Amino acid sequence: MPSAVIVNAKRTPIGKINGMFKNLTADELAAPIIRELALGVPHVNEIILGNIVGPGGNVARVAALKAGLPLSITGLTIDRQCSAGLEAIRVASCFIQAGAGTCYIAGGVESTSTSLFPNRARFAPEEIGDPDMGVAAEHVAQKYDISRKKQDDYTLQSYEKSWNAFQQGIYMNEIVPIKGKSDDEVFFKPRKMEALLKRSLPLFSDNNGTVTAANSCAINDGASSVLLMEESFAIANGYRPVLRFVDSAVAGVHPNYPGISPVPTITQLLERNQLTIQDIDLIEINEAFASKIVACSEALDIPSDKLNVRGGALTLGHPYGASGAILVTRLFYEVQRMDNPKYCIAAVGSGGGIGVALLFEVVKHDED
Template structure:
């Protein structure tokens, strides 16, 4: 079996819905990262086997192919878009790595993109024209009515209640995520992974977007504690301990190790394995628990062997419950902040985790790193990587 290695990984700054990236279509956001990766590595556009992108709320029409064309890739380079909801970006990386392992190709661009700002409105077709007002969908169905299909925040409340995760604990975790992200921004820790986005304003001015929009420098535990629950009258989930809604793109250049070295490039991480698992959709936030457990069992490792974890922070309650169930020390998790601070651009988030993991594993000389997410519909996804010594 061929070794699949990560050679480079990049992401755009992450903007909030209606924020700094609101004027960019998703294919354009992804194209910025594609162009940056190819410029940095000098890999020929002609040699790319496929572009694989995750996307959740886009316009359809195969965003991966559109992004490839927007980035100026040759017509013969195909593209495919995958949808495992919040896990789409990580699934794209997994798929590319599996294709390399199987010998189907040598060079893949994989990741994800999301523009919640540009997401189209989706309207249900009336059964009888003109008799009823059209119904606008706010989200897709993730489960059946019989089983339960709660809003994401309701599911986070379910997890908090079941696993005794108090509002105080959630607020404190969120505060630490913001503090770590702000520290990383101010120290330049994100610079290696960021692709600046150039924007021409309505007044004709050139503007460079080179910083994430959502981390709050002035967040305090007092401010967080005053926020009211959003999803349940006596609940614990607030706007302060839940992730924002976001725009952004992240991609990874995945190659066979043989091709990587043939081109004189330096491999950073080796893809080891990945696993997906399902849970009760009413408690979807703990999906990472069986996914990580399955992955570790299959690879013969334990959490003691894992040096760093990038865990998608959709809600503080689900992160804390999962860490508790998996016995993961907090100091191993999201060492430079997570989605509570940076944001959660759905289809891109999994690739953001891998990008962050590549940078942090290099800086901390970690051997094994894990990326994992909880996913709508009661799913979990986890991927394991090993750092390659330079």
């Protein structure tokens, strides 16, 4: 079976809703990333993007044309809620494994600022349960006994990791500047996070609620994609593979508890590939809510020094359709800073109770 490898990965800076990218549409955010990844590539089969809140239509095709790619390069747009960007990478990897193509640009984009939709789409039928994601995060906290203190402690740690990464220039290689902006908008002004966590009130439950604005992600604009190639094609064309796609898993849980869905997906990956959590060097799980991350890390027994090591969406923000691809982009650069890593995982839990997880092997080279 052909092997799918990632040879490059990029993202935009992440903007706040109605912030620095408030006038940029989804295709305008995605196009510079596509253009950057496609530069000098001899052949691209297709652009595959996740997108959730509009504008509707085939955003991937529009973005490919906006990027100036040849008319022959088509586009496919995917909606699997917050895991859409990760699903796009999964689909492209499977296409390569199946022999359908040799090169894809895959990821996601979200422009919440320019979305035409005033309300979210349904996640599930009302008779089953269709809570907003914040309410669902509170459900997870209550069911899995994730206290306010645990959530706030994790959020503060994530915030400190993110700021340390920014101050060290860790994010620089990930980012393609857009309209003169090269930093995530959250870093324009430091926050007194410890005080903010203490004074924030519960948002979704009056009775012993634990989920607050401070231990939840923001709503954001941004785009991210990776360049995937069939391994022999990549090597023949002078590219250096970094991550090799090994396997993927998708699992459904009750729509009232979508935040726990990374647990069965990661468990499937480990069991199917005869691995344990100790065999995984890095794990990125989207930080939509601290309750979700703490619940997943406790259920899977993930060591803190392997999980979201440079922070995540709790600080940087969550541009829905792009977030899964941002996780993979983070892994792409982080493994190159490590000493002899072998495996890494990216996972997202989505509205409606769907989890998606991808397992990658770090490609070894003779000079390593």
